[in-house]
Amino acid sequence: MDDTMIRVNDLGICFRMDRNKTTNLKEYVVRALKRQNSYEDFWALRNISFDVKRGEVLGIIGHNGAGKSTLLKAISRIIDPAEGSIECNGKVVPMLELGSGFDYELSGRENVYLNGAVLGYTKNFIDENYQAIVDYSEIGDFIHMPLKIYSSGMIARLAFSIATMVKPDILIVDEILSVGDEYFQEKSYKRMMELMQGGTTVLFVSHSLAQIRLMCSRVLWIEHGTIQQFGETNQVCDSYQLR
């Protein structure tokens, strides 16, 4: 059995930087006539290749704007690669930003269903697990209130509960463990560990090296859109700190 869960092959993501961002037709036509529609290609990521095995926890580190989030977005299929390819085996659950896909006008209950549907769960599955999700998030009676009155911590808890209720094959986490109070942080950390032991592959972006050292088996260090170093956790973290 091939237990490679994610295979990234020579990935390149290119943003076309419009020097003068035209979003209206008149300007576009005028510029086209004057031949002023100049673009600049900006490669947010280039020549990225790595693979992740089943049950592995891969930490991704790098400075702001290094391309970490772009990489996660590419793996969750939100951005299509300009070159290279990404293969994922199994169900990917991205948690890129808390409350993504929430509708703040709807109640917590409706949002559980909506967000569950976005993550690709079936109605039966959510029906069965609805109580567990609410219990785990510890939101209580607020679940019947519209989301706009929730505190950010409550939203984070609800989002985390929904996303981790299923055992995803691949979980993509972008710095969300830093939200919520200490008690919930600990709880979510435990849940993540459970998932990992259950064979879930995790991609984990964080600026907290302590967390990375604690949880990850390997670390990918990205700088300016290319791989700076890829290897054992402590080794990469050490050189990242030295730099």
Next chain:
Amino acid sequence: MKRTTFQKAALMGAAGLIIFTFVLYWLVYDVWRYSVVDVPHVGVPLYSGENLLQGGEMHSSIPGGMDRLDTLTVWPHVAGMQEGTVTLEISQDSTHIALHSIAAAELVEYTPYTVEVRALVDESSPIDLRFTTESRRDDGAILSFYCSKLDNNEGSSDLMTLDYYGVKDRNLTFYWIVMGSLLILYTAFCLWLDDCLKKNRKNFFIDLFRELRQYSFLMSQLVSRDFNNKYRQSILGVLWSVLNPLLTMTVMYLVFSTLFKSTVEHFAVYLLSGITMFNFFTESSSLGVDSITGNASMLNKVYVPRYIYPICRVFSSLINLLFSLIPLFIVMLISGLRFTKAFLLLPIPIILLFLFACGMSLLLSTSNVFFRDTKFLWSVVVMMWTYMTPLFYSESIIPARFLSLYHMNPMYQYIYFFRNIILYGLSPQPIIYLYSVLTCLVPLALGIWVFRKHQNKFVLYL
């Protein structure tokens, strides 16, 4: 998707298609009358000025061009005739075809009287009709035929006309050819997909089916969210879906029936049927324009097939349309129109319009990502389009030389189709089916193509 699931679904589709074919055939006999007569309600002038006197005789003929004559409808003017019979003899090229006796007591003044003929006739020559009466009474005139419906002839009130319906049997064989080839195409398509599944080849349609199955729950959630958000914090809630078209119709009805003196028959129903259909298009396309740009926060955070956003908007408008059929039916019943067999055809124009709206939404939402002007431009275009479609005026005011141009409007086709069913209880001419299918498939295919080509770039422009 597993192959067995697919095979099951394909078989169910085939069964559905076969049932649909037979139901449609059952309807066609009564409803699909336009093989010969093109425009409803215009009959043939039968006799002018004079009355059918006692013992007298009246001749007329209707043009040929049909294989079977089904019915003849006359509007009698009964000038005091209570007894006796009128004999109708139908012949063609001096060959007798049918003979009917009508008891004078059965005839009611100015009320259509229909004679069921159902006889096979020759296509190439006209059919002769001879009306005779045998009884004689002292008080002169006894019967004449009169048509109150013929209003585009000068001095119409004295013209006597009759309507007739016939069928070209060839058209029914044509029907079987069309439906048979549809079935064959469908079978071939399914076999091809099955083969692709077996060999595990990638295929646009299989991916689409798979995604639709996987995301059907999400779509229902998004639709119900759109719908709930729309009526949030309004007291009447969903009732607005019913009230809105009704109120629009009332305003327009008052304006056009008093200010502009519309002569259209059953004007309220005419108006409301057009408004209902066009409102759906306006609503779905203006929601659709915004569907990608408006859902930017979701598009940036989670992967969902992008076409789901515009399609969901069209779906929620469709639900709205179904709600607004309720007031339409109520107004229809109040105006004295009844449900007929033809109502079974009602889903066809609605589905075609839905597909057309999907195509337009895909096109518009793509365009709006790159040029935000689309949204503003579209509201003007939609207004223009409203006036270019016969919603509150009759088509007859359009000069004849512009008519063919005028008919190119896809919305015209769907509304024509829809009104034929509601107002006349009839299916439109077969050619309208072809037009309406083409006018929805072309924009749909174009929309899918453009959308697929550009969807990868959406995220970069949001």
